[in-house]
Amino acid sequence: MTSITHDESAYAPPAEVEEPELYHPKTFVGKYIWSQDAKVIAVQYAITAIAIGLVALVLSGIMRLQLGFPHVFSFITPSSYLQYVTMHGMIMVIYLLTALFLGGFGNYLIPLMVGARDMVFPYVNMVSYWVYLFAVLLLVASFFVPGGPTGAGWTLYPPQAILSGTPGANWGIILMLVSLAFFIIGFTMGGLNYVVTVLQARTRGMTMMRLPLTVWGIFMATILALLAFPALFVSAIMMILDQALGTSFFMPALVSKGQHLDYNGGSPILFQHLFWFFGHPEVYIVALPAFGIVSDLISVNARKNIFGYRMMVWAILAIGGLSFMVWAHHMYVSGMNPYFGFFFATTTLIIAVPTALKVYNWVLTLWRGNIHLTVPMLFAIGFVFTFINGGLTGLFLGNVPVDIPLSGTMFVVAHFHMVMAVSPILVVFGAIYHWYPKVTGRMLNDTMGKFHFWVTFLGTYAIYYPMHYLGFLGVPRRYYAMGTTVFIPESAQTLNEAITIAALIVGAVQVVFLYNLIWSYFNGKPSGPNPWRATTLEWQTPDTPPKHGNFGPTLPVVYRWAYDYSVPGAAEDFIPQNQPPGKKTGGLEKTPTRASLVHKRLPLRASRSHSAA
Amino acid sequence: MTYALLFLGGIMAIVVWWLVRQTVNVKPWMEQRPVEIVDGEGALPLPSVKVGLGVFLAVATSLFALLISAYHMRMMGTDWTTLALPRVLWLNTGVLILSSGAMQWTRAAARRGQIDGVRTGLIAAGVFTFSFLAGQLWAWQQLNASGYFVATNPATAFFYLLTALHGLHLLGGLWVWGRTTAKVLRGVEVRKVRLSVELCTVYWHYLLLVWLVLFAVLLHTHT
Numbered sequence: 001m002t003s004i005t006h007d008e009s010a011y012a013p014p015a016e017v018e019e020p021e022l023y024h025p026k027t028f029v030g031k032y033i034w035s036q037d038a039k040v041i042a043v044q045y046a047i048t049a050i051a052i053g054l055v056a057l058v059l060s061g062i063m064r065l066q067l068g069f070p071h072v073f074s075f076i077t078p079s080s081y082l083q084y085v086t087m088h089g090m091i092m093v094i095y096l097l098t099a100l101f102l103g104g105f106g107n108y109l110i111p112l113m114v115g116a117r118d119m120v121f122p123y124v125n126m127v128s129y130w131v132y133l134f135a136v137l138l139l140v141a142s143f144f145v146p147g148g149p150t151g152a153g154w155t156l157y158p159p160q161a162i163l164s165g166t167p168g169a170n171w172g173i174i175l176m177l178v179s180l181a182f183f184i185i186g187f188t189m190g191g192l193n194y195v196v197t198v199l200q201a202r203t204r205g206m207t208m209m210r211l212p213l214t215v216w217g218i219f220m221a222t223i224l225a226l227l228a229f230p231a232l233f234v235s236a237i238m239m240i241l242d243q244a245l246g247t248s249f250f251m252p253a254l255v256s257k258g259q260h261l262d263y264n265g266g267s268p269i270l271f272q273h274l275f276w277f278f279g280h281p282e283v284y285i286v287a288l289p290a291f292g293i294v295s296d297l298i299s300v301n302a303r304k305n306i307f308g309y310r311m312m313v314w315a316i317l318a319i320g321g322l323s324f325m326v327w328a329h330h331m332y333v334s335g336m337n338p339y340f341g342f343f344f345a346t347t348t349l350i351i352a353v354p355t356a357l358k359v360y361n362w363v364l365t366l367w368r369g370n371i372h373l374t375v376p377m378l379f380a381i382g383f384v385f386t387f388i389n390g391g392l393t394g395l396f397l398g399n400v401p402v403d404i405p406l407s408g409t410m411f412v413v414a415h416f417h418m419v420m421a422v423s424p425i426l427v428v429f430g431a432i433y434h435w436y437p438k439v440t441g442r443m444l445n446d447t448m449g450k451f452h453f454w455v456t457f458l459g460t461y462a463i464y465y466p467m468h469y470l471g472f473l474g475v476p477r478r479y480y481a482m483g484t485t486v487f488i489p490e491s492a493q494t495l496n497e498a499i500t501i502a503a504l505i506v507g508a509v510q511v512v513f514l515y516n517l518i519w520s521y522f523n524g525k526p527s528g529p530n531p532w533r534a535t536t537l538e539w540q541t542p543d544t545p546p547k548h549g550n551f552g553p554t555l556p557v558v559y560r561w562a563y564d565y566s567v568p569g570a571a572e573d574f575i576p577q578n579q580p581p582g583k584k585t586g587g588l589e590k591t592p593t594r595a596s597l598v599h600k601r602l603p604l605r606a607s608r609s610h611s612a613a
Numbered sequence: 614m615t616y617a618l619l620f621l622g623g624i625m626a627i628v629v630w631w632l633v634r635q636t637v638n639v640k641p642w643m644e645q646r647p648v649e650i651v652d653g654e655g656a657l658p659l660p661s662v663k664v665g666l667g668v669f670l671a672v673a674t675s676l677f678a679l680l681i682s683a684y685h686m687r688m689m690g691t692d693w694t695t696l697a698l699p700r701v702l703w704l705n706t707g708v709l710i711l712s713s714g715a716m717q718w719t720r721a722a723a724r725r726g727q728i729d730g731v732r733t734g735l736i737a738a739g740v741f742t743f744s745f746l747a748g749q750l751w752a753w754q755q756l757n758a759s760g761y762f763v764a765t766n767p768a769t770a771f772f773y774l775l776t777a778l779h780g781l782h783l784l785g786g787l788w789v790w791g792r793t794t795a796k797v798l799r800g801v802e803v804r805k806v807r808l809s810v811e812l813c814t815v816y817w818h819y820l821l822l823v824w825l826v827l828f829a830v831l832l833h834t835h836t
Contacts, residue, residue, distance in 0.1 A: 120661040188672055196665045200656040208632070209639040223628055226668065227621055230676035234683065238774070245763050247770040249687065265692030265767065270683055273614050277679070305642060313636055321625045324618070561641035 036122035037548050038107045041129050045103035052136050053096035059088040061507050068500025070481045078480040079167040082151030089154030101289040106194045106218045112538035113215050115203025115556050117549045119193040131186030138179035145171035158250040158271050162243040177236040184229045194222040205558035212536045212562040217292020220320045221285045228281035235274040276327040283420050284323040290427035294380045297430050300534045301377035302369025303573050305563035307361045315354035322351045332403045341400040348398035375449035379430030382457045390419025411471020414464045422460045437531050441544050442524030448516040459506035466495050533574050536562050540576050620678035670819050684771050694766050696835045699755040705748035712741030713821040716814040723810045726803045735794045749776050775827050786816045
């Protein structure tokens, strides 16, 4: 165990945690397989999530082939199409995005950014990954069981999810539900770590308000996930009982294929409530880490402090609180009381306020910044565009009278792919380009990165913009083929072909990204400890990549917030969080004035609003 | 869903209130404050494991609140029937109270540093807890014998589900209890098990509270 020898400084608050007992592995297996080091666990999470994500990407390609060129591919049957839809959705939302943002980025960044040696419960953290891997394997297993994976749609609505007409109604659905239950157990183990590490293991001087927004986003998302996942857990258990033991939690009395089933009186609506009680916070579980990461990417690459840091934190808190009160806007078509509809439409519109605040603050951070169009910055700006687009259509769908005709059409597909598929995945890419140098010590190739960005960014617009029009025309989602539908013009099919071609191109270009990850690991330019000249603690480690224990013999002491960029009078255009005040090498004066914190080129008026924020 | 909403609303309100209190009036961009002013913005003055247990209890509360919500929503179905609850549940409740009391007594002994008291207390708590679980199984047996199995009607289904999930949580606690008791029997010092005993005590009280709420809900809706 290394001892801390903090240097004394009147400006640093007292140490907030005693030195933890670190686990010291000796063998290769202990270091990289059964590892208790959060950084290794993070990479394990990331690789697993990306691998299963690729499966989902291929599934989406197959779906697009069917939609663009119906009746050409004989291996796509109506049943298998539904199975692809279901598995694509579930994998992308839960097993890729949730796992990657919280298990991947959370594990890597939280200890490094708060100045801790590791997570507070490293053993539990390790178990968390292995339970997650087990959940993924169960999910994959469902492709190989009799009847194949479930085709119930990612929302798994009963009664159809467990009726014999639905593909995978025997094995597939059970494996899916058991896999989800394990995922939730594994996540809870990890989530306890993320929350308690942020609360308890911050280094000396790292107050909550000096945390980078990345940590704030992941922290709040974890709280949401810890409280919301039990709803999915409960509904999964209850549906397993309905399917396996014949209870009637969700299953009403019904006739299937001419036979009266034994079910009686269950409530499918109850399932919808439980599912969306999890499902809507899930949107923010994916979005909040993305919000946090994007704030940091923009600030670093605009060489400017984030506009309205406090407001950003409060917006994260407000979004987190409100996200539990909007779930039924996914159920406007379930025949709910109109007053409920009114209530949920109102809360849905209210949640747009803190979200819009964040968007304004990103744009105002860019305003007159010294913008460096690095690959992470391109992805961050791409995110802002895409998120605004997807968010605006969300306002449409949040209103009951607009939602009812559009519900179940391609408009909904376009909306949620813009807002919670493309937007977060752009942030995932940006974050990987940003932190890859810290993980490996090498830069990702810039040319490949820019190519990857432009094709992905423009390509996703080519896919999802036209899809809104398909929705307006009334093209339904989840349909295997249109057949002869009078009200849909021929041109809809042409549009579908174009979308498919765009989707295949975007899908193929991801290979360039994967190749870049591998190629740069061996051939990339050495990055040095701090290639982006950033202030946060992960860039100030003595070793790159950081060794076990992160910070060498002494933990860093934090003297300032994470956004001291372009401070007037400083020797460099960034001041690391652990640099003491008043140092010759470009620190602040002991008592900084407001004006000294504002970017040189800002006029006085802007500086006033800036400080007020 | 009103119950779940109230519980989660409450939890979120606490979280947000606490965090806002941490952040209001702080201007991180001009912060160069001396040590004494930032007191109270650091970690909670508790061991991390206790904070971890607290967070876990919030997760478990969310789970049981959602179950109770689902219970009430499903009750509105026309096929809902009331059950004659097995009498043994009253006995079980008493035994669970005793186990919680034994844990409390163990905790006091651990604070005083009396290893004998800790040993006796832990064993007593374990015996009571296992008796409770056996009693719950007996209640299942009684229901089953009178013709009510899981799928008979929604009321029995919920009865089995609620008792099973509560019992599983208790089993998880017994795993920690087993490790602690094994340590005590091997003769380690009191101070090395004091934290585990405190964690067990909190968890036992919590699960007693959950059981009392569940039992009250069952009694309220059945005869």
